[in-house]
Amino acid sequence: MNILDSIIQRKKEEISVAKSHISIQQLKDSEFFGKEKFSLKQNIKDKNGIIAEFKRKSPSKGIINNQSSPLEVVSAYENFGASGISILTDKDFFGGNFEDILNVRNHINIPILRKDFMVDEYQFYEAKSIGADVVLLIASCLSHQQVQEFTALAHELGMEVLLEIHTEEELNHFNLEIDLVGINNRNLKDFKVDLQHSVQLKNQLPKGVLSIAESGIYSIENFKYLTEQGFDGFLMGEYFMKNKNPDKAFEEFISNTI
Numbered sequence: 001m002n003i004l005d006s007i008i009q010r011k012k013e014e015i016s017v018a019k020s021h022i023s024i025q026q027l028k029d030s031e032f033f034g035k036e037k038f039s040l041k042q043n044i045k046d047k048n049g050i051i052a053e054f055k056r057k058s059p060s061k062g063i064i065n066n067q068s069s070p071l072e073v074v075s076a077y078e079n080f081g082a083s084g085i086s087i088l089t090d091k092d093f094f095g096g097n098f099e100d101i102l103n104v105r106n107h108i109n110i111p112i113l114r115k116d117f118m119v120d121e122y123q124f125y126e127a128k129s130i131g132a133d134v135v136l137l138i139a140s141c142l143s144h145q146q147v148q149e150f151t152a153l154a155h156e157l158g159m160e161v162l163l164e165i166h167t168e169e170e171l172n173h174f175n176l177e178i179d180l181v182g183i184n185n186r187n188l189k190d191f192k193v194d195l196q197h198s199v200q201l202k203n204q205l206p207k208g209v210l211s212i213a214e215s216g217i218y219s220i221e222n223f224k225y226l227t228e229q230g231f232d233g234f235l236m237g238e239y240f241m242k243n244k245n246p247d248k249a250f251e252e253f254i255s256n257t258i
């Protein structure tokens with residue numbers, strides 16, 4: 001069993017526990033349910049294209065940062081022009097939780113991506129109830145049909161969808177309702193990073209689709225290369241989070257690149 005399989009197995013257990021505690025109706029009654037969303041699609045075009053991630057740890061890197069406060073970090077991301085924020089809500093493997101989104105939602109005015117492994121409709125109601133504007137759909141965990149159904153549900157709830165792909169076969173998961181396509185430079189099964197591979201995949205996307213280069217952007221050179229190759233957006237976590245002050249790291253990166 002690879003790491004992705006273990007994460008999904010655990011996720012399914014968590015979801016069944018969550019369902020037994022909180023009903024969909026209760027989620028619908030929460031404060032954020034009726035709120036308007038911020039559009040990541042729009043912000044990718046209007047701002048600096050970076051979706052900056054708050055990330056404490058990962059299966060590939062272990063602890064990255066368990067000191068920084070989400071609000072301090074994401075406020076700096078917003079102030080220095082990020083198009084959006086990604087916040088991991090997976091607890092066991094990434095050290096995230098719902099509070100990380102709930103605690104910042106009312107303090108920032110850019111879209112928040114709930115970064116998790118979405119495998120069940122219930123999680124879309126959860127995402128909306130904590131104030132997420134965008135959800136991630138990972139093609140390698142889902143069938144073509146699930147991608148379609150989950151996209152429709154996300155839209156019905158007023159959220160946008162970022163479809164993550166990593167292989168040529170996964171291009172088949174794309175449909176015209178998808179808002180943004182992320183190409184993961186990292187293979188989630190063995191953690192290898194390959195930027196060239198992502199560029200090749202990006203060139204096979206239908207024209208006009210907003211493309212996001214995800215993961216493993218470890219230097220200004222990497223960023224510039226991907227920009228030159230025509231990516232519209234960049235999902236970056238570790239590069240900022242590995243610093244004691246991710247807020248400063250973000251500010252410095254922006255002043256050196258954009």
Ligand SMILES: O=P(O)(O)OC[C@@H](O)[C@@H](O)c1c[nH]c2ccccc12
Binds near residue numbers: 053239
């Ligand atoms: O920290 P990095 O290498 O900059 O990567 C950020 C983000 O792309 C990565 O966290 C990620 C991309 N897709 C995922 C799916 C699940 C969990 C995490 C991810």
